Amino acid sequence: MRRAADTQFLVNEAQALLTRLQTVRSFALSTPMVLAAAVSAPAQAAINSHLAHVAFDLRRKLKTFIEWVRSPESQGVDAEHSQARYVLLKLRFNSLLDQFDIFADVLSQRGEHGTGTWLAGLDVLAEDALHLPGDYYEPPPLMCFLERGHGAAIRRARTRLPGGDDNPVGVIQIPRERMVGSGIASSLIHEVGHQGSELLNLTTTIRAEIDQRVAEGGPEQVGWQLLSRWLNEILSDFWALAHLGIGATYGLMSVVSLPSYFVFRISTDGPHPFPWIRVRLSIALGEALYPHPQWTDLTEQWSALYPITGLPAGKQQLITTLLALLPEFAQLVVRHRSPTLRGQPLADLFPVAERQPEHLQALFGEWQVRPALRDECAPSLVFAVIGQAKADGRMTAGEESRVLTQLLTRWALNRARNYCLARPAPALSPAPRRHPPTRRSGFLSPS
Structure with a gap:
């Protein structure tokens, strides 16, 4: 009682x-x-x-x-x-x-002066990178915020929130230290790739192909097993490459430029490739999407920054095994087909033709003469052009920051303007509500 x-x-x-x-x-x-x-x-x-x-x-x-x-x-x-x-x-x-x-x-x-508007511009970039022509899925709303540190992260839409409820929006955390430069797009679209890959079920279907290689055994088995374990992160890097071209790889290099101990710290049970091979994976996927001598130059640059000579023999052997698999693995990814993709090769879902180096270089030349042309392009294409120009040495970091700051603000303003235009103007003498909404707390009653 x-x-x-x-x-x-x-x-x-x-x-x-x-x-x-x-x-x-x-x-x-x-x-x-x-x-x-x-x-x-x-x-x-x-x-x-x-x-x-x-x-x-x-x-x-x-x-x-x-x-x-x-x-x-x-x-x-x-x-x-x-x-x-x-x-x-x-x-x-x-x-x-x-x-x-x-x-x-x-x-x-969003209340911080300047920062809030830049974040709204990055929202527009994120939504552009998640949208794929052809209605392969219904993209959820996305929004960005800044956090200290070097890494980015995403709380994907339609995953569990505390308490077990479904998250209604994708929330993308991006590093404050990368504002404002083209490298921010690499981190941002990598996180968008986590959302997009899940919506397309890519990790499951591509892993099934890799597991067939694992089942064949042989000396390459360990390499295929690691690629299978790291696949989710690799596909997010692929998503960034498919939108940004070489700018995605340069952005990745900036993130993982750490002391050699960490760059070569190999963990075989985690979801992330160790930094050195992650950059080489990005280069291999980039070369498969956009054949060009620039990828050979980038390979030599990365090897000069972090030579593998002097590493223990076991690490060198594992790296050699993985490097031998990269061309085949890259082709497996870009040519992958599945029912979710409606039988289309994965690469065909992305604007790969617009991101070819020659096209990006030509666009940059046109923009130098007519800067207003940038305003007519998709945000991810703008970042791709600027990333390519920076890789080619045709744009300084100061120019890059100035242009991107202007564009992020413009995209935010355009979205706000479009929202205002889409809302119907209020009537001069609105009819009274018959059933006014009840307020029992700070939230209106849900419909």
């Missing part, structure tokens, strides 16, 4: 949760930012709708719990089991706050 004091304690605690729940307000009411810095309208709608749904579901459960605790039917339940029911609701409330903080970390940066 539960005591009256126990009942009152549980009621007070549940009501306290209800009170705190009312302070969780919609981001539309609490996050200051200029319009150009805002995340996309689909992303805003998805986040607010998701959090509103979770908040109203929790409110309903809390009210049901309070009614149950006060009812005669609960009096025969001991305090321990009543407390266990309450604790589950408290954990659900904490998971809601965890979810809220994930999105708040992203949105709070």
Whole structure:
């Protein structure tokens, strides 16, 4: 039998949760930012709708719990089991706050002068890199935020948030130290590649092809096993290459330029290729997509920066085995076909023809005469052209930063302008609502 004091304690605690729940307000009411810095309208709608749904579901459960605790039917339940029911609701409330903080970390940066607008421009770049002609999938909304450190990461849309709910948007973390330069696109589109590869089920279908090589045995078996283990990260690098050309590889080289100990630190049980072979994988995939002497030059440059001579014999042997597999592996990836790809080679899904070095170089020459032509191009193509120009020594880092800062701002403004134009103008004398929306907390009732 539960005591009256126990009942009152549980009621007070549940009501306290209800009170705190009312302070969780919609981001539309609490996050200051200029319009150009805002995340996309689909992303805003998805986040607010998701959090509103979770908040109203929790409110309903809390009210049901309070009614149950006060009812005669609960009096025969001991305090321990009543407390266990309450604790589950408290954990659900904490998971809601965890979810809220994930999105708040992203949105709070949009209020920073300059940074917020650049991030909105990067949102546009990310969405461009995720979109594939042909409607192979429905791309989710994406939004970016900056974090300290050198690495990038993504919390993919349609994966689990704290509490088990599906994430309504893709949240991409990118390193602050790479703002603003063409290298940021390499990190960003690599993370977009994680989302895109999952939507196309590439890791599963390509791994099945690699596993056939593993089953054949022989001295190359270990190399194929490692490529299979690293495949998810390799495909994300491929996604960046397919949009950026050699700029993706140069961006990768910048990320993994570390002391030699770390560059050659080989882990055979993790998802990431060790840095030295990761760059060589990028070069091999780049050469398969865009045949050109520049890849040989880049190979020589990387080998000069980090020679393998002097490494232990075992490491040298493993590297030699992997290098021998790279041409075949690269062809396996670019020519891969699957039902998800509708029988098309994987490379054909991407704008590979537009990213050929000669085409990028020609575009850069045209832009020098008519800079306004840049405004008509897709953001990923702009970054590809600038990355190629920087690789060719035709653009300095200062010029690169100045141009990209202007373009990120322009893309953000264009998106904000298009959003405003797409919204219908309010009537001068709007008809009164018959059923005004109810507000029981900071979130409007979900539809």
